[in-house]
Amino acid sequence: MCTGKCARCIGLSLIPMSIICILANILLLVPNGQTKWTEHLGLHVHLSAGFIGGGIMVLCPGISAVRAGGKGCCGAGCCGNRCRMLNSVFSSIIGGIGAIYCLSVSGSALEEGPKCLTGLPDKWGYPFQNSNGNYLRNSTLWDLCLDPPIVVPWHVTLFALLAAVSALELVLCGIQLVNGVLGVFCGDCRKRGGP
Structure with a gap:
């Protein structure tokens, strides 16, 4: 596969993945789809790894890779x-760093679990x-969280999604890194009149 076509394919994969990370991070800000618990969000949600790391920091290389798959930057016959x-x-490189950030925060969030109301009166913590x-293997422990309702499956599903997508983003950014280096030194195998 030509370096340009490969770059375009990778870029067109990274862009929707970064949007998925941004949307997952937005959903983490509203547990159970409601805003009344936003003052009790956990540290991992506040780190915005899906928005910053897996989202914005990967969206830029996605767009850059799509542009690298286009025609020359300075006109025909230049570089x-x-x-x-x-x-x-x-x-x-920046996208890989963002994906690593998102993956590490998501993994830590899955290990630690959500912040929730664990008892009366108003005892919020990380049970x-x-x-x-x-707790991931023993769903009976999930009843320790009284509020927000279904916060544990909400937390687990969204952070697992962020971890999976950011791992894929990391792989694709690595492939594009190698592909881009090959494209710099070897050029694009497509003919000038081609797509």
């Missing part, structure tokens, strides 16, 4: 796509903090 490929190399993620 071909080498300039855009070089830009996509640097963008892929699964010292369980080493064992």
